[in-house]
Amino acid sequence: MPKLLIVDDSALMRKHLRSIFEETGAFEIRTARNGQDALDQVAAFDPDVVTLDINMPDMDGLTCLGEIMTAAPRPVVMVSSLTRASAPATLEAMQLGAVDYVEKPGGTVSLNIDAIRREMVEKVTAAVSAKPRRARGLLSRVRHTRQATVQPRRAAPLGRVGGLVLIGVSTGGPRTLEDILPELPGNLPWPVVVAQHMPGTFTGSFAQRLDRICSLEVVEVTGPAPLTPGRIYIGRGDADVVIGSRLGRQIVSSVPCDPAMRWHPSVERLVRTAREAFPADHLIAVQLTGMGDDGAAAMAELRAAGGRTIAESEASAVVFGMPAELIRLGGASLTLTARAIPGQIRTWLS
Structure with missing residues (x-):
């Protein structure tokens, strides 16, 4: 039975979260009241997965996460109020190695935690088998920043574009995208939609x-x-990103979510609308880390029609769900680690 450590400075929140996971009967559970208590529990309890609040006194969640991912990496799911003000901190947590994040509805101490019960259980359960990654150091960020300054950005030409790179990604995606997208050159001839x-x-x-x-x-x-x-176009969250045309030009749009799709922005919908706007052989689709199967069917059909597809390999995927489904459907032209993907895109577009 996997061991779960719940870390939150609110006794009420610890009680709510513990109740949710006790009802599953699938976890051995302990709780910690702050960052230092969490580090002590990690050493003594050796949990398989940790849920970690960001805003805590004395030692905040980011400091605690950095210590965990440096000394004893393991899957961590951040639990935070998902507001624009908290977004930079949560993204920093992804950079430090957190696998995923779950919204704490209603603020720091919520009486409505049941509203996200299903998502909480699914994400923590998926995180148990995720690959923990050590905190990324400053040198990597400096390297990427320098690369961006060395390669000047090209002026965007007018008229129709020759093709499109599509990327679908979920759990573990922010850090994986930070490994891949900075490696694409400033003169890439096709736009990228994520x-x-x-x-x-x-x-x-x-x-x-x-x-x-x-x-x-x-x-x-x-x-x-x-x-x-x-x-590079990042689809707005809580909506779907689609490809279309207007006045003879291809466009990308943010549209209301399709209720038939569970995850948003929907990878499946992105790929299917791109197929309506471009010939299949003018599309490259990349399926990265994530639980579930969003986009796998559409990408498999794209490959069968002459498009090129890449599935991230199990060796690098934080959660080998979405790419595994693409491979299972026979829809992957290539299976590559995340670090090998930008080179392959450059080769195909050279």
Whole structure:
């Protein structure tokens, strides 16, 4: 039975979370009241997965997470109020090695935690088998930042674009995208559109964060916009990102969620709308880490029609769910580690 450590400074929240996971009967559970208590429990209890609050007195969640991922890496799911103000801290937690995050509805001490019971259990259960990654050091960030300054951004040309790179990603995605997107050159001839399962309060901050470290310009899709080379489009959260055309030009848009799709922005919907706007052999689709199967069927059909597809390999995927399903369907042209993917995209577009 996997061991779960719940870390929160609120006794009420610890009680709510413990109740949720005790009802599953699937975990051995302990709790910690602050960051230092959590570090002591990690050493003594050796949990398989940790849920960690961000805002705690004395030692906050980010400091605690950094200590865990440096000394004894293991899957950590952040539990936080998902507001625009908290977005940078939660994204920093992903950078430090957290696997995922869950919203704490109603604020720091919530009486409505049952509203996210299903999501909480699913994400923590998936995290048990996730691959923990050590905290990324400053040198890696400096390297990416320098790369972005060395390669000047190209002016976006007018008219139709020749093709499109599509990326679908979920659990473990923010850090994986930070490994891949900065390695794409500023003169990439095709635009890139990303469907990352993420709340709308986060995607703007995430796009800004990526824009600081990428050679390509990175923008959040908030409304209809022309597709242009030299740009990465991050689909706005709590909506779907789709491809279409207007006045003879291909466009990318943010539209209300399709209720038939469980995860948003929907990878499946992104790929299917791209197929309506581009020939299959003018599309490259990449399926990265994430639980579930969003996008796998559409990408498999794309490959069968002559498109090129990549599934992230189990060796690097934080959660080998979405790419595994693409492979199972016979829809992966190639299976590559995250670090090998940008080189393959460059090769295909050279």
